[in-house]
């Protein structure tokens with residue numbers, strides 16, 4: 001059949017932003033900055049509007065999502081907004097019985113561990129997440145020339161929550177399934193790839209000007225296991241959204257040994273945690289991709305002098321890079337002083353002004 005040409009509504013002003021230029025490895029007026037988990041967490045204005053509203057419910061209220069997404073943009077002058085949601089939202093939307101417990105994370109009532117359980121993972125349709133389309137429409141109008149990053153959890157990280165039934169340090173049930181029943185594992189990841197791709201398409205068609213795939217916990221795997229058991233599913237996700245021309249960012253924690261493969265999976269930008277300096281990360285990723293990162297989020301608890309010195313280290317390692325987006329090496333920690341983030345944005349902008 002005739003495939004419609006994918007279209008987006010990204011404006012020329014957004015396309016010309018420092019963030020999107022850096023994603024495309026074009027010259028920039030200053031190094032763009034945003035922070036993973038910049039919305040929510042540390043901001044008092046966030047805690048105020050969230051009062052009494054459970055996390056997952058807040059993700060389904062377009063006005064609230066719009067307000068929370070805009071809060072860090074107003075306060076910190078970051079170069080991009082990230083849509084306020086959570087990686088488990090599409091799973092909730094297809095009827096998986098899960099909740100986000102404060103201070104704990106996503107908890108799944110009945111973990112997915114058998115072939116029969118796979119039937120609970122039905123396809124995601126745009127109607128299942130109509131609130132996302134609505135909120136993104138409101139957001140892109142409010143944001144003007146500021147890009148809006150959409151996101152999703154990658155198949156491995158989603159599978160970990162589904163199979164474990166909640167957060168896990170060692171991923172023992174997940175790995176038991178991956179090694180013990182490779183066919184069921186492959187089918188599970190393929191289902192999750194389709195759901196994730198559908199969720200990202202909704203966001204791009206609603207106005208997201210970049211997307212980030214969070215494979216937060218995939219650093220638990222060796223390169224050989226990643227390539228064999230995870231990469232095909234993540235590749236399927238990136239391939240599904242390749243036609244839009246919207247930059248695709250791929251991030252995981254503790255992925256020093258996987259950086260090349262994270263790029264190979266189909267990313268335009270590879271996110272790097274603080275354990276590998278960006279010049280070394282560039283060698284591991286290879287040419288043709290921008291890098292995002294990578295200040296240790298814990299550094300923000302130190303003195304301003306120390307923050308500036310550690311930021312200088314990141315910027316020095318990024319000197320020769322072909323495309324750099326400044327970020328933390330993982331999400332903003334919940335008790336971070338918001339003013340430290342504001343000062344950091346200002347510092348990076350000033351130091352890198354061309």
Ligand code: CP3
Pocket residue numbers: 035036037038039040041054055082083084085086087088100101102103104105106151167214216331334
């Ligand atoms: O600016 C933003 O990044 C906000 C949007 C956002 C949330 N979760 C909101 C949230 C994003 C991008 C996420 C991604 C996410 N969620 C990831 C990938 C990023 C990462 O940190 O590696 C993961 C692994 C999750 C799963 C998740 N959700 C965890 C582990 C937790 C509990 C930890 C915590 O901070 O309490 C959540 C809950 C969650 N997601 C909250 C928020 C604001 C806290 C909500 C609450 O406790 O009421």
